[in-house]
Amino acid sequence: xxxxxxxxxxxxxxxxxxxxxxxxxxxxxxxxxxxxxxxxxxxxxxxxxxxxxxxxxxxxxxxxxxxxxxxxxxxxxxxxxxxxxxxxxxxxxxxxxxxxxxxxxxxxxxxxxxxxxxxxxxxxxxxxxxxxxxxxxxxxxxxxxxxxxxxxxxxxxxxxxxxxxxxxxxxxxxxxxxxxxxxxxxxxxxxxxxxxxxxxxxxxxxxxxxxxxxxxxxxxxxxxxxxxxxxxxxxxxxxxxxxxxxxxxxxxxxxxxxxxxxxxxxxxxxxxxxxxxxxxxxxx
Ligand code: HEM
Numbered sequence: 001x002x003x004x005x006x007x008x009x010x011x012x013x014x015x016x017x018x019x020x021x022x023x024x025x026x027x028x029x030x031x032x033x034x035x036x037x038x039x040x041x042x043x044x045x046x047x048x049x050x051x052x053x054x055x056x057x058x059x060x061x062x063x064x065x066x067x068x069x070x071x072x073x074x075x076x077x078x079x080x081x082x083x084x085x086x087x088x089x090x091x092x093x094x095x096x097x098x099x100x101x102x103x104x105x106x107x108x109x110x111x112x113x114x115x116x117x118x119x120x121x122x123x124x125x126x127x128x129x130x131x132x133x134x135x136x137x138x139x140x141x142x143x144x145x146x147x148x149x150x151x152x153x154x155x156x157x158x159x160x161x162x163x164x165x166x167x168x169x170x171x172x173x174x175x176x177x178x179x180x181x182x183x184x185x186x187x188x189x190x191x192x193x194x195x196x197x198x199x200x201x202x203x204x205x206x207x208x209x210x211x212x213x214x215x216x217x218x219x220x221x222x223x224x225x226x227x228x229x230x231x232x233x234x235x236x237x238x239x240x241x242x243x244x245x246x247x248x249x250x251x252x253x254x255x256x257x258x259x260x261x262x263x264x265x266x267x268x269x270x271x272x273x274x275x276x277x278x279x280x281x282x283x284x
Contacts, residue, residue, distance in 0.1 A: 075250035124179025178277035
């Protein structure tokens with residue numbers, strides 16, 4: 001008889017009493033090894049136990065999902081959000097769990113952005129949005145079609161900002177490797193793994209509406225005479241646009257297996273790595 005017990009807890013479980021472990025199919029308890037964040041613990045081979053694969057997953061309960069309009073959050077987007085929040089540093093966000101090492105991981109108040117660097121950031125992030133928006137416009141998978149015309153699109157807004165800088169006489173740099181590399185990755189991923197691609201879609205659009213706006217304000221105060229860029233303006237009520245996209249993400253993920261969902265969640269870390277490289281440009 002297979003008897004599985006909880007042998008250890010991840011860091012997040014021990015510090016977050018709201019976490020509940022969802023049991024895997026056909027087993028009563030779930031293993032979470034110490035050094036593996038829950039969203040990466042898919043298909044674990046467990047040492048010392050008759051080998052079998054175990055799907056591990058965790059979700060929060062009773063979380064005050066401030067940015068949600070409809071009370072307690074339900075659905076796959078919550079898992080995506082949790083995976084993203086854990087990867088923030090404590091200095092970046094209240095729910096962050098990582099230690100800040102690099103300058104861009106420190107409190108935004110302590111950043112020393114440069115105008116040249118900010119322009120590089122805008123150019124590179126535009127390459128990423130251009131690519132995302134082209135992928136959604138000509139989708140390789142039908143599910144991408146759900147995310148057409150969400151109102152979150154940023155390509156045209158960024159074009160306007162860059163035009164404004166150009167008219168003011170600033171030299172607009174060429175796209176550099178952080179943006180180009182992320183765009184290339186997205187193109188390739190979008191053709192072969194829709195679940196993994198959707199994770200990037202979520203992170204890129206939602207990061208900009210959350211941390212992105214905090215960064216925008218602080219950076220604008222320091223180097224742009226508090227000018228508010230088009231990049232941070234949305235046509236319509238942003239909270240509603242975000243909620244519509246959350247609903248669509250939840251709907252699309254309803255047809256996914258647990259394996260698909262875990263693959264999507266596991267992609268969060270890659271999204272952070274790429275995105276951070278682009279954010280770092282502001283400080284160059
Ligand atoms: C570089 C500095 C960053 C800062 C200061 C920052 C800050 C924040 C803060 C304060 C929140 C919480 C917003 C809220 O609860 O209302 C948040 C949410 C979020 N961040 Fe970041 N973040 C940063 C980078 C990133 C990166 C690199 C990514 C991923 C590519 C990312 C993805 C997200 C996502 C997906 C959310 C959830 C948004 C939502 O629920 O609507 N963030 N961020």
